[in-house]
Amino acid sequence: MKVLLRNPRRELDIPGPRRVHALLNDLDLNRESHLVIRNGTLVPSDEELGADDVVEIRPVISGGSL
Amino acid sequence: MKCRVCREPAIIDVPRHNANFCAPHFLDMCRKQVLKAIDDFDMLTKDDRILVAVSGGKDSLAIWDMLIDLGYEADGLYIGLGIGSYSDVSGDYARAFAAERGLKLVEISLRDDYGYDIPTATRATRRVPCSACGMSKRHLFDKAALDGNYTALVTGHNLDDEAAVLYGNTLRWELPYLARQLPTLPARNGFPKKVKPLVRLSERETAAWCVVRGIDYLVDECPMAAGNRHLNYKDALNKIESQSPGTKTAFYLNFVDKVAPLLSAFALSDDLVLAPCNSCGAPTTGEVCAFCHLVKTASAHEPVPVELITGRGARRR
Ligand code: SF4
Ligand SMILES: [Zn+2]
Numbered sequence A: 001m002k003v004l005l006r007n008p009r010r011e012l013d014i015p016g017p018r019r020v021h022a023l024l025n026d027l028d029l030n031r032e033s034h035l036v037i038r039n040g041t042l043v044p045s046d047e048e049l050g051a052d053d054v055v056e057i058r059p060v061i062s063g064g065s066l
Numbered sequence B: 001m002k003c004r005v006c007r008e009p010a011i012i013d014v015p016r017h018n019a020n021f022c023a024p025h026f027l028d029m030c031r032k033q034v035l036k037a038i039d040d041f042d043m044l045t046k047d048d049r050i051l052v053a054v055s056g057g058k059d060s061l062a063i064w065d066m067l068i069d070l071g072y073e074a075d076g077l078y079i080g081l082g083i084g085s086y087s088d089v090s091g092d093y094a095r096a097f098a099a100e101r102g103l104k105l106v107e108i109s110l111r112d113d114y115g116y117d118i119p120t121a122t123r124a125t126r127r128v129p130c131s132a133c134g135m136s137k138r139h140l141f142d143k144a145a146l147d148g149n150y151t152a153l154v155t156g157h158n159l160d161d162e163a164a165v166l167y168g169n170t171l172r173w174e175l176p177y178l179a180r181q182l183p184t185l186p187a188r189n190g191f192p193k194k195v196k197p198l199v200r201l202s203e204r205e206t207a208a209w210c211v212v213r214g215i216d217y218l219v220d221e222c223p224m225a226a227g228n229r230h231l232n233y234k235d236a237l238n239k240i241e242s243q244s245p246g247t248k249t250a251f252y253l254n255f256v257d258k259v260a261p262l263l264s265a266f267a268l269s270d271d272l273v274l275a276p277c278n279s280c281g282a283p284t285t286g287e288v289c290a291f292c293h294l295v296k297t298a299s300a301h302e303p304v305p306v307e308l309i310t311g312r313g314a315r316r317r
């Protein structure tokens, strides 16, 4: 599957199928600070991502103090 | 995974509620949390004239969207900070959001209206970027709210923001800051009422609100935020949260409920000595307020591009 990551923006090829929580673990990303999006829709953590899927892993943490 | 409410397939798991939700029931959960915050902390009434501080990021667009969705009337305020392409793009998102919904967006530009920008102010003051930035924003939010006769200023601070600030202030036992860290600050001494209706939602949830509602927002981070303390605190709290879901919620909401009332004596102490700034009239403890001082220093400095602050040029100094 194709995985789009941000900060910095990059794309990875990862063999599938793979469950969302396993993918986040593999990439050492905390579920609390990321959303996984496939075709514009959120994907919950137990969902299986297929080998042909294109997914975005979107960080949700904003910096800065106000 | 099935939705806790309707048993249809879920789109998101929310570990702190030990629940999964489909899209419509996730939005319902968010609305309920915001309404509960508004109600518990006496934030807003339908008669309030509301100004939302909008950055083009997920939180401010989510709360503006939710308030309109819940039947409140609210205008937006966008401040152009002059942080290179980050500011250009964030302004585009804020303007597009307002235009698509026929909402009013008030705009201020630091460079055009005050003769400086945040990278230049950072270099001129030799402090961390968020210091000049936060101070400029706080001053201009207050001023815009008062000038426009708004009765309430809404900011998009979420549970993670508040928990991180609380964590930092607690590590240092900053009592006056702790005492002031409330979800609602009533109007006083020329400052408008300030409220944070997103304090019961995590930033994962406010981002998910935007995705589900189809709101385009600026995902990329402010280039000047990298490595600041606030991000380290969020990181630390999220490590704890993933082991024990609900910790951030308990940490912050129990503070507001049980500890903040005990600290109220510390909060009022600077109230007594405020007088109008000689230059702009804003309440201040000195003759000239910190903002007017910053404007003077930063506008006298030659413009500094953001790359000089964030790139290698910054380290060499
Ligand atoms: S991260 Fe800091 S410099 Fe960037 S917008 Fe936020 S407060 Fe300003
Ligand atoms: Zn449902």
Ligand SMILES: [Zn+2]
Pocket: B277, B278, B279, B280, B281, B282, B288, B289, B290, B291, B292, B293
């Ligand atoms: Zn002043």
